[in-house]
Amino acid sequence: MEFSVLKFGGSSLATEELRRLAAQRIIEKIKSGFVPVVVVSAMGRAGDSYSTDSLIDVIRRANPNPDPQNLDLMLSCGEIISAAVLAETLNQLGYRAQALTGWQAGIVTDQEFGSARIASIDPEAIIQACREQIIPVVAGFQGQTDSGRVTTLGRGGSDITAVAVAAALECPVVEIYTDVDGVKTVDPRLIPDAPTIKELTYGEIIELAHLGAKVVHPRAVEIAMEAGIELKILGTEQAGLGTTIAAGAGSKKRSVKITDRVVTGIAHLTRRAHVKISGQEDFNKSELTLRIFDLLARNQISIDLIYLSPQLIAFIIDEAKVDLVKQVLADLGLNTTVEKGYAKVSVVGAGMHGVPGVMARVVRSLERANVPIFQTTDSHANISCLIREKDLLEAVRALYAEFELSKEGM
Ligand code: ADP
Numbered sequence: 001m002e003f004s005v006l007k008f009g010g011s012s013l014a015t016e017e018l019r020r021l022a023a024q025r026i027i028e029k030i031k032s033g034f035v036p037v038v039v040v041s042a043m044g045r046a047g048d049s050y051s052t053d054s055l056i057d058v059i060r061r062a063n064p065n066p067d068p069q070n071l072d073l074m075l076s077c078g079e080i081i082s083a084a085v086l087a088e089t090l091n092q093l094g095y096r097a098q099a100l101t102g103w104q105a106g107i108v109t110d111q112e113f114g115s116a117r118i119a120s121i122d123p124e125a126i127i128q129a130c131r132e133q134i135i136p137v138v139a140g141f142q143g144q145t146d147s148g149r150v151t152t153l154g155r156g157g158s159d160i161t162a163v164a165v166a167a168a169l170e171c172p173v174v175e176i177y178t179d180v181d182g183v184k185t186v187d188p189r190l191i192p193d194a195p196t197i198k199e200l201t202y203g204e205i206i207e208l209a210h211l212g213a214k215v216v217h218p219r220a221v222e223i224a225m226e227a228g229i230e231l232k233i234l235g236t237e238q239a240g241l242g243t244t245i246a247a248g249a250g251s252k253k254r255s256v257k258i259t260d261r262v263v264t265g266i267a268h269l270t271r272r273a274h275v276k277i278s279g280q281e282d283f284n285k286s287e288l289t290l291r292i293f294d295l296l297a298r299n300q301i302s303i304d305l306i307y308l309s310p311q312l313i314a315f316i317i318d319e320a321k322v323d324l325v326k327q328v329l330a331d332l333g334l335n336t337t338v339e340k341g342y343a344k345v346s347v348v349g350a351g352m353h354g355v356p357g358v359m360a361r362v363v364r365s366l367e368r369a370n371v372p373i374f375q376t377t378d379s380h381a382n383i384s385c386l387i388r389e390k391d392l393l394e395a396v397r398a399l400y401a402e403f404e405l406s407k408e409g410m
């Protein structure tokens with residue numbers, strides 16, 4: 001059997017019309033000789049009845065801090081509903097289909113409720129359905145522990161399900177259908193006519209995704225990279241080639257071209273808070289430094305853009321964690337300021353490594369756009385700047401122009 005794994009995101013399944021379009025995509029696969037295996041996210045977005053955000057709202061109205069196991073059980077329902085509805089859409093169109101929960105599809109995870117990792121997949125139920133010419137429609141984002149408790153994989157986790165299922169089936173390509181027709185040089189919500197990037201390496205998309213471009217889950221890309229699976233990001237509504245993600249040129253595996261462009265795309269994260277801690281003569285000679293980072297870790301507060309000097313410790317956090325951080329650091333007897341209203345904007349490109357002057361171009365273009373920079377960080381393939389959230393659009397426009405990201409044909 002030549003499998004084809006197709007994953008549909010929530011916004012691609014929000015209406016009856018869209019679900020019919022998704023079904024057409026699946027039927028086209030059958031017509032071209034493939035055996036489709038479908039993975040779905042919960043239907044719609046915040047406000048739609050069975051979307052993940054709406055389910056979170058419902059349970060939080062009962063208790064703002066629900067038990068993680070109850071929360072996961074609740075959230076798993078969104079994908080199950082979606083799978084059943086899409087399976088029935090296919091049945092209605094004359095193609096036999098069967099909805100499967102994550103655990104019926106053989107997905108076993110660890111015990112990390114809310115951000116579980118897939119430990120193993122036994123694809124027998126999926127294969128059996130395919131043998132009987134029944135299209136399996138698997139509920140994404142979920143699994144079960146060894147002891148039978150329902151878990152979820154973290155926000156955006158249906159992408160992970162799709163790639164992991166493909167790995168278990170030894171299927172070489174996964175098509176991820178979403179509400180944009182591929183990965184753009186910048187989030188199209190900020191620049192609507194940003195062009196689609198035709199080819200990306202695993203490394204580039206992992207960077208973009210970690211830095212805020214949520215079009216695909218970075219863990220899904222990591223699994224794809226390990227298993228040598230090619231990813232295609234495609235629009236459910238638009239025809240087109242979308243974005244192909246594979247190994248870089250020169251690799252023995254299927255490869256994509258690496259362009260000589262230093263910056264391939266821009267990613268951003270909003271709702272960041274800047275934390276600054278001072279009041280110690282020399283943080284380097286103090287045990288307090290370790291205590292601070294220990295306290296943050298024990299309270300599951302992830303920190304980013306970390307700056308450490310004798311007189312100052314600074315980092316950024318998600319604004320949602322501001323109260324918790326204030327509480328955790330309150331008793332240390334230090335001057336701590338926590339300021340909301342920041343964003344992190346990053347330029348990403350595999351070709352940036354060893355090219356002088358990229359930072360100068362970033363700084364110059366932001367300065368010309370009157371966007372103050374509060375901190376920066378860089379790696380071999382990205383440069384990130386902390387800016388005020390109110391300046392985000394200006395900053396993105398300036399970088400978009402500076403690195404000529406409106407040009408197609410990459
Ligand atoms: P799905 O429900 O299909 O999983 P997501 O909302 O998770 O969809 O991801 C698609 C969204 O990602 C798009 O609507 C877009 O706003 C956002 N996005 C952010 N950065 C990019 C980018 N560089 N290219 C394409 N989409 C992006």
Ligand code: ASP
Pocket residue numbers: 009010041042052053078140141154155156157158159
């Ligand atoms: N429904 C889940 C979420 O909204 C998983 C996903 O969409 O991939 O995060």
Ligand code: MG
Pocket residue numbers: 009156159214215216217
């Ligand atoms: Mg997603």
